[in-house]
């Protein structure tokens with residue numbers, strides 16, 4: 001269920017994320033540097049999109065713009081039918097409620113248990129305590145952490161921490177999941193496991209996933225692969241992407 005007010009212009013076939021002529025700069029004056037150039041991209045509901053590209057090509061910048069974590073400077077970016085260009089702080093905050101974030105540095109709170117870390121994501125949602133408890137237990141079971149609910153992050157492996165972060169991102173049943181290098185710190189099996197869990201839960205919940213990765217072991221999980229190069233978006237086939245990022 002969306003946290004944003006319904007808009008009549010939001011037709012069922014409308015892409016979940018749509019951007020046109022998106023540009024982005026960092027810095028001021030003589031230090032001003034353009035890092036995104038005329039990005040045009042549409043991501044459909046339920047699509048799993050993987051974005052690859054060399055370091056510094058603009059992937060994280062694009063992800064943070066899509067995540068409503070940075071203001072749009074130039075061009076258009078709409079999420080679930082809501083334009084983020086010229087959006088107020090309140091509108092940007094509302095947009096974030098429909099997004100689950102999985103970033104590399106888990107951002108788990110070390111003084112909270114696994115259960116409590118996941119519970120935090122429900123604090124801004126209007127669910128009853130009983131409903132919250134059911135959802136937290138279900139999602140932690142789905143990611144294989146049913147016997148770790150009362151552990152603290154410092155007692156978990158890297159893979160378990162990442163699975164906690166996935167549970168936290170999914171528990172609010174967001175319409176969009178943005179993941180930045182979710183397998184970077186994991187060994188081959190744990191990396192594959194966490195992305196498969198993400199994929200399965202996302203397919204069940206019908207949400208859209210955009211995943212930034214250098215990890216070619218998970219490229220086959222994508223419906224579509226896109227590549228950033230020097231701030232430009234380049235469409236590539238999975239084969240091209242693997243050739244570009246050999247194991």
Ligand SMILES: Nc1ncnc2c1ncn2[C@@H]1O[C@H](COP(=O)(O)OP(=O)(O)OP(=O)(O)O)[C@@H](O)[C@H]1O
Nearest residue numbers: 026027035053054055056057058059060061062228
């Ligand atoms: N806050 C910032 N201020 C100034 N320049 C920045 C800032 N963040 C990123 N950049 C620059 O913008 C460009 C794109 O960076 P970005 O982090 O989006 O790339 P990336 O493809 O995600 O790289 P990586 O794979 O290394 O994370 C780089 O040249 C980077 O140095």
